[in-house]
Amino acid sequence: MKISGRDGDSFIYYSMLFHVPLELIRDANPHIANEKSLKGSLIHIPGFRKKKIPSMGLTFMEIANSYHISVDALGLLNGSLGIGSQEVIIPININSPVINTKKFYDYASLTSDLTRLEKLYPFLEIETIGTSVLGKDIFEVRIGKGSEIVHYNGSFHANEWITSAILMRWLNELLISLSTGLPLYGLYTLPIYEGKKISIVPMVNPDGVDLVLHGSRAAEGKFDVEDINAGSEEFYAWKANIRGVDLNNQYPASWEIEKKRKKPQAPSPRDYPGEAPISEPEAVAMMELAQKRDFEKVIALHTQGREFYWGYEGYEPSYAFFIAEEFEKQSGYKAVRYVDSHAGFKDWFIQEYQRPGFTLELGKGINPLPLSQMDTIYRETLGILMAGLYM
Incomplete structure (x- = not known):
């Protein structure tokens, strides 16, 4: 106003x-x-x-x-x-959400919602940190005044777009809590605003999200996505960016191992790590953001499995165990220290900075998870999102 x-x-x-x-x-x-x-x-x-x-x-x-x-x-x-x-x-x-996130949450929804929230809550900082293969803006949203920055991201994988909706719902509720003084998840958020800075990249892979939700027209005639998709016009299993590179297999944390053992050795709907690490503009944007912001911790939202991963090759700090313990307590999700996987954003962050990094696998089922699960997923995830700010 x-x-x-x-x-x-x-x-x-x-x-x-x-x-x-x-x-x-x-x-x-x-x-x-x-x-x-x-x-x-x-x-x-x-x-x-x-x-x-x-x-x-x-x-x-x-x-x-x-x-x-x-x-x-x-x-x-x-x-x-x-x-x-x-x-x-x-x-x-305003004491109730002004955006509707319980829908097929595409890039247009994200841009519209960010514009509306910025108008109502102009203390938001919204910055374009890079662009996708097709030139869509990749947005970072920042809230708070503290020097320690906690980072959250969603939709590294295209058919996991519900993670963007979860983050935007949380963002809206955070803003309501701050401006009204009402607690969120039992916590008063103004002290968090004063003591921390929150960084959110709601949609890392906007081209891929639109492909899953809108079909081949989202490729704008620039990529033969149906050929990459074995001739199918159904893209519900697509995880990669628009040119068939898995963005969460792009980071220099034993990337060579993933390159050697992944079955797809060419652009694919999922798992293809590219011809070199950090070859994709979306991956570059996220790496450069982490280098610029010097995050205290990172929390990456994926689906599915109702568990989360918090270690990488022994590079994680010892206190990450206590954060994982709290996340497990607040969500009911299973804490898993190590999995046989490399080259992910969380893996690279832990290896590079020896700071806590987490990959959350929200919900349970087959991706993309149905909207009918969204309320349950949000309730389960909210405790982790908030604990990330006080642990």
């Missing part, structure tokens, strides 16, 4: 007037250089929207009492309007 600043007002006053944390108002208005001179400035109040209602001949005091808001909030939004006006603008505090 945008308001026009008045002489004598301050961010502290707006914080009290709308019951929004002062830190969020400041971070939503980086264009304001002087908080003591707000007259005429356009001010963003995060977590609010405006709504027009018929005045019904009521006074501001009567309307304020009816909607449990202050008279001055009405004055701020309505300027010189008063008794006799046909309509009055009131501030609405």
Whole structure:
């Protein structure tokens, strides 16, 4: 919600007037250089929207009492309007999700939802960290003020697109919790905002996600995906990027082992590690992001199996065990230290930085998991997502 600043007002006053944390108002208005001179400035109040209602001949005091808001909030939004006006603008505090993630969650859904959330919560930082093979933006979303950065990502694999929906649902609920002061999973999130920074890449593989959900037209005529897919027009089993490279087999953590033993030695719907490590732009973007941000830990969302992997070749730090123990406790998922697998993003991160990295296998069944599982998956995963911020 945008308001026009008045002489004598301050961010502290707006914080009290709308019951929004002062830190969020400041971070939503980086264009304001002087908080003591707000007259005429356009001010963003995060977590609010405006709504027009018929005045019904009521006074501001009567309307304020009816909607449990202050008279001055009405004055701020309505300027010189008063008794006799046909309509009055009131501030609405957003306390429920504004995006729908329980659907076939494609790239268009992601971009639309990020635009809407950024408008309502302008303290969000959204950055394009790279582009896919077909030129789609790969977005990173950041929240928080801390120096320690916890990273989450989804949809490395195309037919695991439900992980993007899970992360976006969590993002929306985090934003509601921050702006309203209501706890999420029993935790007050403002101290997390002040002490940590959260990095989320909701959709690493947008081309692949759109291929699974929309078929060969998603290739834009640039790749013969049906030929790669053995002539089939059904892409539900496709994990790779649009040119048939498995992005989670692209990292220099014993990549040569995966290259030698993987059956596909050419572009394939799944498992083909490419002709060289870090050959794909999506993999490059994620590696460069990790190098730039210096993450404290990474949590990669995949499906399926109701378990998670947390070690790699002994490079993981000893305290990762206690984090894994907490994740297991909060989710009911099985903690697995080692699996016979290499070249994944989590593997490379642990090897490169000797810091905690986790690959979560959400849900149970055959990929892509059905939307009917989403609520259950979210309930199971939420504890891990939150524990990643306090462990």
